[in-house]
Amino acid sequence: VDFLRNLFSKTLGISGEKVLDELTLEGVASYIQSGKCKNIICMVGAGISTSAGIPDFRSPDTGLYANLQKYNLPYPEAIFQIDYFKKHPEPFFALARELYPGQFKPTVCHYFIKLLKDKGLLKRCYSQNIDTLERVAGLEGEDLIEAHGTFYTSHCVSFMCRKEYDLDWMKEKIFSDDIPKCDKCSNLVKPDIVFFGENLPKRFFTSMAMDFPRCDLLIIMGTSLQVQPFAALVGSCPRLLINLEKAGGADPLLGIISIGGGMDFDSAKAYRDVAHISTCDDGCLALAELLGWKAELEEMVKREHEKINSKAEEEQTNQSSGAAGKAESGKAESGKAESGMAESGMAESGKAESGKAEVE
Structure with a gap:
């Protein structure tokens, strides 16, 4: 067993060296503060967005899969299967209308990841989510690996076309109850989220190979670690799981010799x-408090939410003003038409009077 442990440890780069003083949140905070922890990777799933009002997938009563009966699917996962989508796109776009990005605000957890970036500690955030809330919170393309894709861009499903469309174009289609069709070839247009039956983005694999060997701490949040290959991104460094239950247990056979990613x-x-x-x-709040960042994190959440609310109010005011302007314009056009009709009636009346005079 010792021989196998040493062999696999060398082969897989798993040192077995104990870095944390204790296997607690306090131990993780102490490690972050030690100056030895310079590259943190976050792996996040649907659980970081549930407090924003976005359902996760697998919770028995509140999860997404438990509430899809209204779409008359053969089975819940069909709504995210590419072959089913190409034949029956309506259920997916009906669901997209309910969960569309821009209707929700990032959570404390999203802003904690942004705070890690601001502190110069975030190597990368690997996300299973498609809600774009990481971007709204302030992470940029270089900070983020959207492993299961994103609504941020969309493409025509035809391999011969693949025309790209932006978020605003797709939003207009979805909220006008139109099934998005390509302007160029009339095929379906799908947001760039990864459906069952599709490959993950190439950048996922290239970044993974570069990032994980350099990772000093892996923080895993809000994921069941059941979906591959995302679940395999476990690294060989200290790891913190923040979740409602334990997840990602080791394979029993490999666990005998203390190797394996579990x-x-x-x-x-x-x-x-x-x-x-x-x-x-x-x-995240508990860890931020141990790090002395709690007040900074809470202030960030408050400030950014106020900005989002202010922007939403401004857009609503502009929309209301636009609608009022159209209404006033319509009234003016109607008034002009009525005035024109009245003038025309007066002219016709004048002609009639003139005709009577001529007859007389």
């Missing part, structure tokens, strides 16, 4: 994995 929170050999069982927002 999480090990409780065994006698555990040395690098910490599970903090809570909501993602509460976990």
